Amino acid sequence: MFRGSSFHTIDKKGRIIIPSRFRDIIANTGQDLIMITRMDSCLFAYCMDEWTEIENKILHLPQKSDFMRRFQRIFIGSCQECKCDAQGRVLIPPALKKYAELDKEIVLVGVIDRFEIWSKQKWDHENEQMDIDLGDEQVRQEIAQLGL
Template identity: 45%
Template sequence: MFMGEFHHNIDAKGRLIVPAKFRAELEQGFILTRGMDGCIFGYPLQQWQKLEQQLQQLPLTKKKVRFFVRFFYASAGQYQLDLQGRVNIDPVLIEYAELKKDCVIAGVSERFEIWNAYKWAQISEQTAQSFDLLSEEMHDLVDFDL
């Protein structure tokens, strides 16, 4: 399980340090792909396989499904950590997420996200302002208590 918020710098070669707390789950490799809201999603291989099974169940007769699946898979790639615990991120993903020097790696349960630090600050502020309302909406969607 991925939890926490970590601030690291991406270097000119596209290498980013992965938090030490995440590395054990990623030793066998992992997948990075375009995420929602302008970030990169990272999945351990086992979790990616579960997600693939769910995506395969989507009806390809629906145009929006085809667009989503195509966009999601087209940027996906398998990665390994180097000996220093870094990942060398593909330039397509760096551009998509607008990664500059300052980055944030956020644990989000079964996946982690890589963010441009400025974007992360913006989305965190927006979420903090509406956190109570969001938790009420979550409760309405499912049997959910914080």
């Protein structure tokens, strides 16, 4: 499971270093590949086995609304298979880099079944938004249901 946050930079070629604790999880799948797609103004990175499960869930959805077709088009259509190199780096495809506005400073955030790749500026905004959300009683009740 992916956990924790790491602050890094993206180089001029669009490569990022995957933290060793994340690389270990990827390596334990028996592959050096991850699938990266876009969502929520950042990038979602999945191990191949987890990605296969997501595709199967989407494939077997009972309804095909306009919204779900659009979601499939963007979420699946934007994904890229990315290989980890010998130095533990991954090249972020230009279209995904542009979508997430990855410029220099980035943050990699473990979110259990995936890790997310954020621009530091957007990550800071996400943290500020969480502070605001915690002021909402409904949000606090929803979090309390987790037993926290």
